[in-house]
Amino acid sequence: MSRILIVEDEDIIRSAVRKLLQHAGYEVADAVSVEEAETHDLDSFDLVITDLRLPGAAGTEMINRAPNTPVLIMTSYASLRSAVDSMKMGAVDYIAKPFDHDEMLAAVESILARKTAVSQAPAETGNVAGSPKTDSDPAEIMFGQAEAMQKVFTLIRKVAPTGTTVLIQGESGTGKELAARALHLLSPRASKPLISVNCAAIPESLIESELFGHEKGAFTGAVSARTGLIEAADGGSLFLDEIGELPAEAQARLLRVLQENEIRRVGSTQSQTVDVRMIAATHRNLKAMTRTGDFREDLYYRLNVMQIRIPPLRERRADILGLASRFLKRQAGKLGRAELSLSPEAMQALERYRWPGNVRELENAIERASILADGDVITPTVLDLDSEADDDYIPETLVEGNHEQTQTRDADSTNDLSLEDYFQHFVLENQDRMSETELAQKLGISRKSLWERRQRLGIPRKKS
Template identity: 85%
Template sequence: MPRILIVEDEDIIRSAIRKLLQHAGYEVSDAGSVEEAEQNYEPDQYDLIISDLRLPGAAGTELINRAPNTPVLIMTSYASLRSAVDSMKMGAVEYIAKPFDHDEMLAAVSNILARKPTAPDSSEEPGASSSTPENSDPANIMFGHCEPMQRVFTLIRKVAPTETTVLIQGESGTGKELAARALHLLSPRASKPLISVNCAAIPESLIESELFGHEKGAFTGAVSARTGLIEAADGGSLFLDEIGELPAEAQARLLRVLQESEIRRVGSTQSRKVSVRMIAATHRNLKAMTRTGEFREDLYYRLNVMQIRIPPLRERQSDIMGLARRFLKRQGEKMGKPNLNLSPEAMRALERHRWPGNVRELENAIERATILCDNDVITPSLLDLDSEGGEEHIPETLVAGNNEQTRTNDVDSANDLSLEDYFQHFVLENQDRMSETELAQKLGISRKSLWERRQRLGIPRKKSSGN
C-alpha cells in the first residue's frame, strides 16, 4: 500500500485530502508544517509527499531538498501559479491548483506513483513495468458510461500518443480540464509537466508577460527576467483554458509558437526553441468569433487540428444518477454521513433538471444537500433545483446576444428570483465595493466558479478591480 504524507496548515483542507486518499486505499500521514513533518515522520520514507506551497515556517518546496528520494506534489492557489512553476524547476514532480477537483487530485497521485521508479532490490519480476497506463485512462479520470462519453474516451486514447494540437470544446462545468489531463497522462510527455493556464483569469495587461516571459527592464516593475509559462512547459504539455479570451496581440504571438515552435520574451530580441504539446479549450464558438474578428482565423485552424467535444450533462441522461451517487458517496464520507441516500422524488428531480451548470452544478447540488440533510434521506427540497429546473437552456456557445434573451425568459417565467437571478443581482450590487475573493466567499463558491458564472450570465468584471 503506497504511503503518502500530506503537509498542509489548513485543518479542513488537510482533513479532506486525508479522507479522500484513505478512501482510495492509500496509507496517509499528515502534518501542518515542514518542521512538524520532520519532527514526527521521516519524509524520505514515503512514496509521495503532497505539500502546500505556502506554509508557516519553511516553504513546501523545502521538502524537495529534505526528502530527495520522494516525489513532491505542490498545491497552490492560482494567484501563486508562478511560484508553482518555479517549484517544478526546483524538482517538484507536479503542481495542482486550488480549488481542485477530487478526481483531479486522485489522477495526479495515481500518475505520480505509477511513474515512480522501482527500487533496485525490488522483488518484482525482471522486466515488470513500473508504470500502469490503465491508471491514466480517461475512463479512470472522468466518469461516463453513456455513448457520447465513450466516444470522447476513445478519441482521447487515439489522440493522446500523438503530438497533435487538440481543441477541447464544451460548456463550463463539463470537465474540459480533466480531458486535458487525460490527454497529457496518456502521452509520451507524461513524465514532464502539464501547465494549466486559465486565459480569462489573467489580467489583459499581464497575459503576454505570463505566457511568454519578460526580460529585466522590459516594462515598469520588471526588476528581473522571468520565464513564461510556455517556456516552463518545455518538454511537456500546455493547457490553455478559455483560449477565446486571449487578446489579439497574444493570439499573434501564440500563432508563432505553433508555427515555429519558438518564443520570444517581452523585451527581448532573441527567440528560443520550445517543445510544447498544445491543448486548448473553450466554451465559446471560435469559428463564429473568426467571422467577427474577435479571434484570428489562422490561429483557429492551427488549434483546430483535432477537436474533442465534451457533451453537456443534459445529453448524458444515463450518467446523471451515476454521477450523483458518486458525489453523494464522496461528500457523505467527507462530512461523516456515510449512509446518505436519495429519495425516489429526489432522483426524479435530478433526472428532470436541465443542468445549465453541468457536472459542476450537479456536484454543488449534492454537496449542498449533504450539508443540509438532518437524516439519511435527501429530498428534492434539499437539492433546491425547482427554481431552475424548468427553464429552457440556451447553449453557452451562443454567446452573442444570449443575455437579453435569458433575462426576458426569467421575467416571463417567474416573479421570484431564481438562483441565477440572485447571483446576478448580488454581483452587480456589490462588485464596486467587494473584491472577487470577497464576492466568491459571500456566495459560497470558488473564484473560478464566480468567473464562469459571470461568463455564462454576461456580467462583465469591473476594469478597475485590482484582483
C-alpha cells in the same frame, strides 16, 4: 495502497486534503512543517504534497529532503511564479489554491500513474520511461457510461499518443480539464509536467509575462527574470483553459509558438525553442468569434487540428445517477457518515433537472443536500432544485455561437425572480458604475464565480 505525506501548516486545509485522500483509498500521513515531515521515513511515501509557504523551511525544501519521492506543490495564484520556479527545482507539478476535490484527485492520480510507469519501464520489453501507459484509460479519470461519453473516451485514446494539438470544447462544468489530464496521462509526455492555465483568471496586463516569461527590467516591477508557463511546460503539455479570453497580443505570440515552436520572453531579443504539446479548451464558439474579430482566424485553425467535444449533462442523462452516487460516497466520507442515499423522488428530480451548470452544478447540489439532510436519505426538499426542471433546456448562448443574451423566462414571470434572474438584473443594472470586484462583493461571491456566471448566462464583461 499508495502512501502520501501532506505538509501544510493550515489545520483546515491539511485536514480536508487528508480526509479527501483517505476516502479515495490512499494511506495518508501529515506534518505542519518540513522539520516535522523529516520525522517520517520519507522514502516510504509514494508522493509528498506540500504547501509552498511553511513555517521554517520552504515547502520546496522537500524536493531536496525527499529526492526519491515526487513532490506536488500547493500554492495560491499570487505565488504562481514561485510554483513554476519550484518545478524547475524538481517538483513534478503544482496545484493552485483554491482547488476542488476532482482537481486534487486527478493531479494525485496522474503523478502516481507516471511514477508507476517509470518504475515499470525497465521490465517491459521495448518500453522506456515516458512512453504511453497501455493500462491507463480516460475512464479512470472521468466518469461516463453514456454513449456520448464513450465516444469521448475512444477519441482521447486515439489522440493522446500523438503530439497533435487538441481543442476541447464544452460548456462550463463539463470536465474539460479532466479530459486534458487524460490526454496528458496517456501520452508519451506523461512523465513530464502538465501546466494548466486559466486564461480568464490572469489579468490582461500580466498574461504575456505569465505565459512567455520576462527579462529583468522588461517593465515596471520586473526586478528579476522570470520563467514563463510555456517554458516550464517544456517536454510536457500546456493546458490553456478558456482560451477564448486570451487578449489579441497574446494570441499573436501563441500563434508563433504553434508555428515555430519558439518563445521569446517579454523584453528579450532572443528566441528559444520549446517542445510543448498544446491542449486548449473553451466553452465559447471560437469560429463565431473569428467572424467578429474577437479571435484570430489563423490561431483558431492552428488550435483546431483535433477537436474533442465534451457533452453537457443534459445529453448524457444516463450518467446523472452514477455521478450522483460517486459524489454521495465522497460526501459521506467527508461528513463521517456510514452511507448516504437518494430517495426515489430525489432520483427522479435529478433526472428531470436541466443542469445548466453541468457536472459541477450536480456536485454542488449533492454537497449542499448532504449537509442539509437530517438523515441518511437525500430528498427533493434538501436538493432544492429549480421548479422549472421539466422545461426544455435552452442551450448556453455562447456555446451555440449566439452572442446575444438569452431570455430563459417568459416576460410575464419577471415578478417571481429566481437567483439567476436576480444575478442578471443586478449585473446589467450596475456593471457600468461598478468594478468587477465591487460587483462580486455586493453579490457575495468571488471574482472567479462572477466571471463563470457571466459566461454561463451570456452576460459578456464590458471592457473599459
